[in-house]
Amino acid sequence: MDSLSTGRVADVLARLHRDAEAADRQLIEAYSSQGATQEQMIGQILEQEAKDLKALYGGLAGNFLNVTPEFGRFCYIAARACKATHIVEFGTSMGISTIYLAAALRDNGGGTLIGTELEPAKAARARENLEAAGLDDLAEVRVGDARETLKQVDGGLDLVLLDGAFSLYLDVLKLLEPRLKTGALIVGENAFEQASGYIQYVRDPRNGYLSQPMAQDPGRGNELTVVTR
Ligand SMILES: C[S@@+](CC[C@H](N)C(=O)[O-])C[C@H]1O[C@@H](n2cnc3c(N)ncnc32)[C@H](O)[C@@H]1O
Known part of the structure; x- marks a missing residue:
């Protein structure tokens, strides 16, 4: 039996998804009531990130902004399929995606x-949630800007999840690039074409990747990339 289907991990994830829905409801409603197109919303977030990234995410400190259960299961399946033993995640929040990935480990x-x-x-909170799920021995959560905290990472990465500030995906990828195994998977959530040049970079095979949007949740910027070099 896998850890997602039963037991401690399954219980903690069910509770966290409920908590997340309650905590983020107002924020989601506020965004949808603006009547803005998705393009406009992405544009607004990118503008705020460029102006003051720390203030933007500081203002969202009470929000989960988490992956959906379906996307979380996809991350688990991807990590199982490539028999991952070394994973990096950009954007941990309260640890929901971290739990899916650590469960796969x-x-x-x-x-x-x-x-x-x-x-x-x-x-x-992510550390507490990992502990509650019995996975804290597998995951280290570094505090700070990923552009600093991920400077020291050992090689041999099997899988990377990018789920942080939209504008930093390319910077974070470039930082991790020398540590990626051939065949490693990079899962991008909210990897939007108008942000950072990330999509253009990973979709250019000359850069050593093969990449395409995922069919799951179209419009959410889900991108699956494999390292081919
Ligand atoms: C979309 S949420 C992550 C959700 C999480 N992956 C989950 O499924 O529960 C993005 C998170 O990235 C964090 N973040 C934004 N910019 C960051 C940076 N430069 N370095 C590290 N974390 C960052 C934000 O504070 C926020 O909690």
Whole structure:
């Protein structure tokens, strides 16, 4: 049996998805009531990130902004399929995606996950949630800007999840690039074409990747990339 279907991990994830829905409801309603197109919303977020990224995410410190259960399961399946033992996650928040990925490490027989989160209070909650799920021995959550916290990462990465500030995906990828194994998977959530040049970079095969949008949740910027070099 896998850890997602039953037991402690399944219970903690069910509780966290409920908590997340309650905590983020107002924010989601506020965005949808603006009547803005998705393009406009992405544009607004990118503008805010460019102006003051720390203030933007500081203002969202009480929000989960989490992956959906379907996307979380996709991350688990991807990590199981490539028998991942070394994972990095950009954008840990309260640890929901971290739990899906750490559960895959556990079911793969062990490994290490490095997560990174700008907001100290969120990182602390992520650690508590990992502990509640019995996965804290597999995951380290680094506090601070990923452009600093991910400078020291060992090689041999099997999988990277990019789910932080939209405008930083290319910077974070470039930082991790020398540590990626051939065949490693990079899962991008909210990897939008108008942000950072990330999509253009990974879709150019000359850069050593093969990449395409995922069919899941179209419009949410889900991109699956494999390292081909
Ligand atoms: C979309 S949420 C991540 C959700 C999480 N992956 C989950 O499924 O529960 C993005 C997170 O990235 C964090 N973040 C934004 N910019 C960051 C940066 N430069 N370094 C580290 N974390 C950052 C934000 O504080 C926010 O909590």
